[in-house]
Amino acid sequence: MDTAVGGQLDVYGIEPRVPGTFWHVLTAPFLHAGFAHLIANTVPLAVLTFMSAVRSVGRFLAATLIIAVLGGALVWLLGRGGSVHLGASELIFGLLAYLLGVGWWERTPVAIGVAVVAFVLYGGMLWGVLPSNPYVSWESHLFGFFAGLVAALVLHGRRPTPDRT
Template sequence: MNGPSPAPHFSFPPAADTGGMTRPPPPRPTSFLDPPPRAVSPLAPGRPHVKAAAGVTAGLIALLWGQEVADQFLFGTRLDGYGIEPRQVGTFWHVFTAPFLHAGFPHLIANTVPLAVLAFMTAVRSVSRFLVATFLIALIGGGLVWLLGRSGSVHLGASELVFGYLAYLLGVGWWERTPLSVVIAVIAFALYGGVLWGVLPSNPAISWEAHLFGFIGGLVAAALLHRKVRRA
């Protein structure tokens, strides 16, 4: 959001000699015709943030779809090998590629809408914090999957980010407790709170570990970026 406009500068003729003292400038005259100052709602994010959030969200979705199209038609799904393979030495860096890979178009389609909605809600207040939160979710959530996930499997998909962004929004609402953060948290929970059952083991083909640890990564990111330190 843009900062307040700088105060206007006034110039006055030199004051007459009054024994080393100068007169203060006269107050600015006001008129009943002057419009009242416009109140800024604490719930309304600035237009630049909305545009930036929409842009970064569109870029994220375009990246996922572009990657999947290339993987399916150019690489023969070989890019899926860059998913997370728990405890495989030398593949830890896959924690940064796995959230952007999908096992086919149905998998990607299932993640696209919730990812777009939650990513936009996360980025609408600060794109820079959104990028840091995304990095932390991938690092912490993916790192825990690499350390504790089921062996003999490859974990991939943006659902790690979906659960991470949801947890991040809930955490920001809890720690900040500002009107905007609380409203966003309530909306996020109302829309996607039902997916939290996905942190429990169910279908062997679904990486519940990525859901659970992505959620934990989102909470940690919210705490690191928004928790206020109380001074004794």
């Protein structure tokens, strides 16, 4: 759709600290800088979405909301000024961190197994949280990852304590 209108929807990406644009944290993950960017995000997003949603769609939706809002808010607050941050990378890094965090906090065989599979498949992309290419939003990667850990902690961090009576 964005291609059909000549990229005009890109103005709904996250523009750090620009008044009146904070709500773009909800639109930015759906926008991409061209078809190649969209395709590059599609497979990891689909795989990590499936891995995150298979156990509980409700927790997946809650985690996605936490990642989009918290990660986007941090990009809006701390991202490079004079730039526009868009794309599903924030969600991809957030879902990877969410799966790793669920494995860490739940410590069940299934959660650990899923975390290991996610890390084997996509752990190499973690280098993307470091600044390298000025056209890539490493801030979205970093803050998406952080928000994914927060989502895992909030949604899975309280393990029942054993009854010692």
